Amino acid sequence: MTRSRPIVLAAMLVMLAVAVAVGAASGSVAYSPATIVDTVLHPHASGQASLVLWSLRFPRIAIAALVGGALSVAGTLMQDLLGNPLVDPYLTGASAGAAFAIALAIAGGIPAAAYSAVALGASLATTLLVAALSRTGTGLSVERMIVAGIALSSLFAGLTTLVILWTPSSPVSLNILAWLGGSLAGHGWSDLRWAALYAAAGMVLALAAIPALNAMRLGVRRAQALGVDLDRTRWLVVIATCLLTSAAVSVSGIIGFIGLIVPHIVRAAIGHDVRWNVVAAVPTGAAILIVADAVARSVAPPTELPLGILLSLLGVPAFLYLATRRAKVA
Amino acid sequence: MIEARALTLAYTSVVLEDVTLSVRTGELLAIVGPNGAGKSTLLRALAGIQTPLRGTVSVDGEHIAHMAPQTRAKHVTLVEVDEVTVGEMTVREAVALGRLPYRPWWRWSQAANDEAIVAGALERTDLAAQADRQIEALSSGERQRVWVALALAQQAPNLLFDEPTSHLDLRHATRMLSLLRELASDGAAVVIVVHDLNLAAAHADRIALLGTGRMLACDVPEQVFVEDLLSTAYSTPIVVRRIDGMLLAGPAAPPARRMLL
Numbered sequence: 001m002t003r004s005r006p007i008v009l010a011a012m013l014v015m016l017a018v019a020v021a022v023g024a025a026s027g028s029v030a031y032s033p034a035t036i037v038d039t040v041l042h043p044h045a046s047g048q049a050s051l052v053l054w055s056l057r058f059p060r061i062a063i064a065a066l067v068g069g070a071l072s073v074a075g076t077l078m079q080d081l082l083g084n085p086l087v088d089p090y091l092t093g094a095s096a097g098a099a100f101a102i103a104l105a106i107a108g109g110i111p112a113a114a115y116s117a118v119a120l121g122a123s124l125a126t127t128l129l130v131a132a133l134s135r136t137g138t139g140l141s142v143e144r145m146i147v148a149g150i151a152l153s154s155l156f157a158g159l160t161t162l163v164i165l166w167t168p169s170s171p172v173s174l175n176i177l178a179w180l181g182g183s184l185a186g187h188g189w190s191d192l193r194w195a196a197l198y199a200a201a202g203m204v205l206a207l208a209a210i211p212a213l214n215a216m217r218l219g220v221r222r223a224q225a226l227g228v229d230l231d232r233t234r235w236l237v238v239i240a241t242c243l244l245t246s247a248a249v250s251v252s253g254i255i256g257f258i259g260l261i262v263p264h265i266v267r268a269a270i271g272h273d274v275r276w277n278v279v280a281a282v283p284t285g286a287a288i289l290i291v292a293d294a295v296a297r298s299v300a301p302p303t304e305l306p307l308g309i310l311l312s313l314l315g316v317p318a319f320l321y322l323a324t325r326r327a328k329v330a
Numbered sequence: 331m332i333e334a335r336a337l338t339l340a341y342t343s344v345v346l347e348d349v350t351l352s353v354r355t356g357e358l359l360a361i362v363g364p365n366g367a368g369k370s371t372l373l374r375a376l377a378g379i380q381t382p383l384r385g386t387v388s389v390d391g392e393h394i395a396h397m398a399p400q401t402r403a404k405h406v407t408l409v410e411v412d413e414v415t416v417g418e419m420t421v422r423e424a425v426a427l428g429r430l431p432y433r434p435w436w437r438w439s440q441a442a443n444d445e446a447i448v449a450g451a452l453e454r455t456d457l458a459a460q461a462d463r464q465i466e467a468l469s470s471g472e473r474q475r476v477w478v479a480l481a482l483a484q485q486a487p488n489l490l491f492d493e494p495t496s497h498l499d500l501r502h503a504t505r506m507l508s509l510l511r512e513l514a515s516d517g518a519a520v521v522i523v524v525h526d527l528n529l530a531a532a533h534a535d536r537i538a539l540l541g542t543g544r545m546l547a548c549d550v551p552e553q554v555f556v557e558d559l560l561s562t563a564y565s566t567p568i569v570v571r572r573i574d575g576m577l578l579a580g581p582a583a584p585p586a587r588r589m590l591l
Binding site: 226271 | 400435
């Protein structure tokens with residue numbers, strides 16, 4: 001496994017390149033590889049292909065890559081921190097908090113341009129609230145964090161439903177539901193700016209936590225003996241996950257299961273070393289989401305399937321498989 | 331060198347009160363006592379992982395509470411026997427994590443001499459042939475040696491071992507204690523928690539006897555192997571014999587068994 005890791009990572013990067021090509025070619029109008037290459041080489045050329053690819057598909061691919069990569073890294077970090085492969089990055093309530101805030105924003109008539117900022121702020125605030133509720137005299141308790149995350153997620157999910165039910169206009173309700181379903185539609189290069197910044201900051205913190213997470217695979221007691229500052233590591237991971245998840249939610253709505261499943265795919269392909277897992281999670285998550293998005297907008301054009309729902313349809317069987325396999329192992 | 335002064339250790343209630351002891355460089359100290367006496371808690375306090383309710387621990391002259399975790403790990407390490415599922419990891423990869431305290435977080439690769447240090451730790455614990463095996467595939471005794479190799483790779487001059495022989499057969503237990511003895515002779519301060527009083531007497535320079543919430547004695551084996559003292563600590567009659575120069579302690583035979591003898 002150790003010797004083949006660079007080869008596996010290289011294969012993942014090739015898969016990402018293929019996914020990008022598929023993402024660029026697919027949609028209500030299909031483009032040949034030659035057209036795509038020509039458009040990439042001549043970015044300022046006029047014509048429909050240039051307009052569609054540079055204004056719609058390329059930013060969408062970039063957002064899909066960012067969301068897929070960010071959620072996959074966040075999932076890897078949380079699973080390693082909690083030592084539980086059934087954890088996803090939304091455990092800290094980031095998605096539920098963002099969903100409630102967006103529901104309020106849509107119902108309150110706030111301009112759509114502000115949704116990303118609202119989602120970003122709400123998911124950050126929820127995660128930090130969960131972290132604050134998880135503090136004990138000796139540091140951050142992961143058990144409390146799970147309980148607080150689940151409790152706040154339930155609370156916000158209930159409140160979101162209430163907002164939808166109490167919204168008198170059905171188009172507004174549908175708008176909220178569309179956001180909750182997760183989608184990359186309607187986003188451009190400008191939406192990437194803040195999300196990319198937050199995701200980059202989250203990634204740097206993730207890299208800082210990796211040596212400690214690797215040591216924690218030997219058990220927290222051995223990690224402590226190796227000089228790991230458990231509390232610092234937990235805060236690093238929580239803040240990194242918070243930034244990565246918030247960045248993703250702000251541009252895509254709620255896209256589930258990718259943060260749960262990709263860490264498993266990566267571990268199966270490249271082993272359990274957290275260093276390789278985090279690095280490999282980026283191209284893998286990005287490739288899966290780019291392809292899923294291409295499928296979502298190609299199945300029944302011009303209608304798009306909600307990306308979050310599409311991934312849930314694929315993710316639920318995978319999740320059940322993992323859960324039953326884990327139960328058998330236990 | 332480790333020095334503990336007037337340590338009181340507690341969880342929800344006080345486990346151990348007013349313990350003062352020191353372990354010098356080149357010395358092997360065994361901590362013995364009945365279940366629940368606070369042996370492992372004391373070891374964790376000496377490692378700087380358990381915060382004492384009162385009292386202080388110094389390692390190599392520095393207050394352990396003032397050390398950053400990474401610095402502390404260069405001075406003292408603790409080997410415990412808790413079993414964890416580590417997933418896919420070879421013996422060599424696990425032992426290489428012993429070099430973690432010497433690396434800043436941004437350096438993921440091994441330093442030039444790390445490989446030789448890890449190889450040396452594997453050699454000393456008889457694990458060189460198992461280096462590329464998965465940890466999950468090892469027996470519990472072999473895994474126990476992996477944790478000792480991990481501590482050796484860490485190169486801390488103060489080594490604490492909780493039950494280092496608990497999963498080992500007699501041959502490996504003797505070899506393990508001989509290895510710990512060697513480490514002490516090489517200049518380490520070694521503290522072990524063991525249940526087997528006779529192993530402690532055979533290998534330790536001094537024995538710390540815990541019981542009834544206190545340290546009842548901390549002295550050379552001859553001074554601690556006193557029937558009244560051991561019987562008080564374990565709340566059961568214990569006899570001490572010297573056979574062929576070896577100190578041996580064991581429970582006094584019950585009356586029915588004595589009659590048969």
